[in-house]
Amino acid sequence: GDSVTQMEGPVTLSEEAFLTINCTYTATGYPSLFWYVQYPGEGLQLLLKATKADDKGSNKGFEATYRKETTSFHLEKGSVQVSDSAVYFCALGASGYSTLTFGKGTMLLVSP
Amino acid sequence: DAGVIQSPRHEVTEMGQEVTLRCKPISGHDYLFWYRQTMMRGLELLIYFNNNVPIDDSGMPEDRFSAKMPNASFSTLKIQPSEPRDSAVYFCASSRRTGDEQYFGPGTRLTVT
Numbered sequence: 001g002d003s004v005t006q007m008e009g010p011v012t013l014s015e016e017a018f019l020t021i022n023c024t025y026t027a028t029g030y031p032s033l034f035w036y037v038q039y040p041g042e043g044l045q046l047l048l049k050a051t052k053a054d055d056k057g058s059n060k061g062f063e064a065t066y067r068k069e070t071t072s073f074h075l076e077k078g079s080v081q082v083s084d085s086a087v088y089f090c091a092l093g094a095s096g097y098s099t100l101t102f103g104k105g106t107m108l109l110v111s112p
Numbered sequence: 113d114a115g116v117i118q119s120p121r122h123e124v125t126e127m128g129q130e131v132t133l134r135c136k137p138i139s140g141h142d143y144l145f146w147y148r149q150t151m152m153r154g155l156e157l158l159i160y161f162n163n164n165v166p167i168d169d170s171g172m173p174e175d176r177f178s179a180k181m182p183n184a185s186f187s188t189l190k191i192q193p194s195e196p197r198d199s200a201v202y203f204c205a206s207s208r209r210t211g212d213e214q215y216f217g218p219g220t221r222l223t224v225t
Contacts, residue, residue: 031211032211032212032213034213036216042218042219043116043203043205043216043217043218043219044155044203044205044216045216046213046214046215049213089155093211093212093213094211095211096210096211097210097211098143098160098162098167098207098210098211099145099157099160099168100211100213100214102154102155104154105154105155
């Protein structure tokens with residue numbers, strides 16, 4: 001079945017450091033891919049998405065490129081801020097399926 | 113749009129009591145999902161509806177859990193009787209189409225003592 005694998009956290013960075021959170025997936029067909037962010041005490045918020053191979057999703061300085069050849073959708077940001085501290089979830093939506101498959105989440109901690 | 117609305121935001125109850133969680137999805141969204149999140153088990157899909165009809169309830173942990181969607185703008189998740197192991201954050205989410213992005217509510221933090 002479909003699955004999403006994320007790097008284990010927590011990822012600990014200093015402010016202004018470069019961020020990469022790895023995400024790989026297994027799916028049949030051509031799924032849509034998503035990154036969600038969950039701040040403490042809040043629900044999951046859609047951060048960005050990509051619906052086909054080579055698409056790049058971007059939002060709030062975060063980017064991720066849909067790489068079909070490596071079945072990956074890594075999240076990157078050039079300069080993180082303390083306010084980026086949160087849990088990040090990678091997810092896929094397989095065509096023809098109503099539900100999303102989520103990864104386990106990666107906690108990011110950014111210190112001043 | 114107001115987004116997905118959930119109530120209450122916090123619920124503290126004693127073991128054995130009935131608990132009802134409420135959700136109002138985004139208008140025009142045909143799919144509604146109930147999730148549970150705990151530290152131990154992460155994010156779990158409990159049940160989802162399409163056009164008010166339950167499609168898959170295989171994630172509902174026990175018969176103590178039930179969910180309804182009487183109309184397109186309202187859904188409930190009921191636990192009767194509640195147990196301490198039901199303590200978790202319960203999220204409702206909605207989406208417009210199959211496989212589309214889901215929009216989450218702020219969640220209900222349930223504590224059963």
